[in-house]
Amino acid sequence: xxxxxxxxxxxxxxxxxxxxxxxxxxxxxxxxxxxxxxxxxxxxxxxxxxxxxxxxxxxxxxxxxxxxxxxxxxxxxxxxxxxxxxxxxxxxxxxxxxxxxxxxxxxxxxxxxxxxxxxxxxxxxxxxxxxxxxxxxxxxxxxxxxxxxxxxxxxxxxxxxxxxxxxxxxxxxxxxxxxxxxxxxxxxxxxxxxxxxxxxxxxxxxxxxxxxxxxxxxxxxxx
Numbered sequence: 001x002x003x004x005x006x007x008x009x010x011x012x013x014x015x016x017x018x019x020x021x022x023x024x025x026x027x028x029x030x031x032x033x034x035x036x037x038x039x040x041x042x043x044x045x046x047x048x049x050x051x052x053x054x055x056x057x058x059x060x061x062x063x064x065x066x067x068x069x070x071x072x073x074x075x076x077x078x079x080x081x082x083x084x085x086x087x088x089x090x091x092x093x094x095x096x097x098x099x100x101x102x103x104x105x106x107x108x109x110x111x112x113x114x115x116x117x118x119x120x121x122x123x124x125x126x127x128x129x130x131x132x133x134x135x136x137x138x139x140x141x142x143x144x145x146x147x148x149x150x151x152x153x154x155x156x157x158x159x160x161x162x163x164x165x166x167x168x169x170x171x172x173x174x175x176x177x178x179x180x181x182x183x184x185x186x187x188x189x190x191x192x193x194x195x196x197x198x199x200x201x202x203x204x205x206x207x208x209x210x211x212x213x214x215x216x217x218x219x220x221x222x223x
Contacts (some may be wrong), residue, residue: 003151012082020099021054023070025042028198029047030186033100038116043091046076050149050157050158050211051101051147051158051160052079053100054102054147054158054160054209054211055160056100057096057097057100057104058100058160058162058207058209060093060094060096060099060100060209061093061207062207064095064096064134065084065088065092066090066091068084068088069081069084072084072088078172078173078179079181079182079185081173082173082182082185082186082189083185083189084208085114085115086115086189086190089106092195093105100115101212102178102209102210102211102212103209103210104207104208104209104210105118105207106118106164106205106206106208107120107124107125107128107205107208108194108195108204108206108208109125109128109129109132109205110126111194112126112194112195112204112205113194113195113196113205114186114190114193115221116192118205120205123148123159124161124206124208125165126209127146127161127206128203128205128206130146131144131146131163131203131206132203133160135163135202135203135210139167140201140202141163141164141165141202141203141204142162142163142164142165142167143164143165143213144161144162145160145161145162145207146159146160146161146162147159147160148160150195154162154213155212155213156181156210156211156212157211157212157213157214158208158209158210158211158212159208159209159210159211160209160211161206161207161208161209162206162207163203163205163206164203164204164206164207165201165202165203165204166167166198166199166200166201166202166204168200169202170198170204171199173186173196174196174197174198175187175196175197175198175199176197176198176199178194178196181197
């Protein structure tokens with residue numbers, strides 16, 4: 001089956017956009033004045049800053065990868081997208097992580113990943129399984145979101161994960177009827193690929209972000 005190049009480009013962009021984070025949460029009410037209120041406000045400000053940091057990084061990654069895919073697919077078609085995901089996506093992720101001082105990546109359920117390094121494990125797997133259960137119950141894959149601030153390991157202040165849906169056009173590289181040239185390009189780079197066979201609307205994976213705890217810098221006094 002052949003998918004028009006313009007449709008493929010649009011679908012790739014939609015797929016990446018589905019990994020972006022949602023609008024900011026409503027700010028909680030500010031407590032009454034006093035030491036306890038000041039501490040509470042500081043904690044809320046820190047939580048909001050962590051979430052904004054995660055969202056900014058996720059948006060930066062999606063935007064940069066989207067632009068790179070646009071140029072590649074416009075020039076070389078769907079097979080060019082395989083190369084972008086193999087070589088450019090890790091480079092973009094490294095740059096975004098360095099800029100925002102956090103960790104991020106994309107994962108898939110075990111056996112459904114293309115890159116072996118993107119098989120979900122531990123907290124990522126548990127979150128993806130919850131997403132999968134919700135989608136099986138009728139929820140939209142691209143609307144699955146998890147933000148966790150409590151019970152995290154030392155040194156981690158926030159974890160965020162957002163589901164990636166299979167959008168129209170994604171089947172060109174991830175569907176049940178992948179064109180022979182695209183299938184060959186996938187096999188060349190990913191001989192153990194498991195990321196095909198998806199239908200539109202399926203949960204294909206997730207974008208995750210992990211924000212490390214910032215160490216407070218003392219103010220005032222002599223250096």
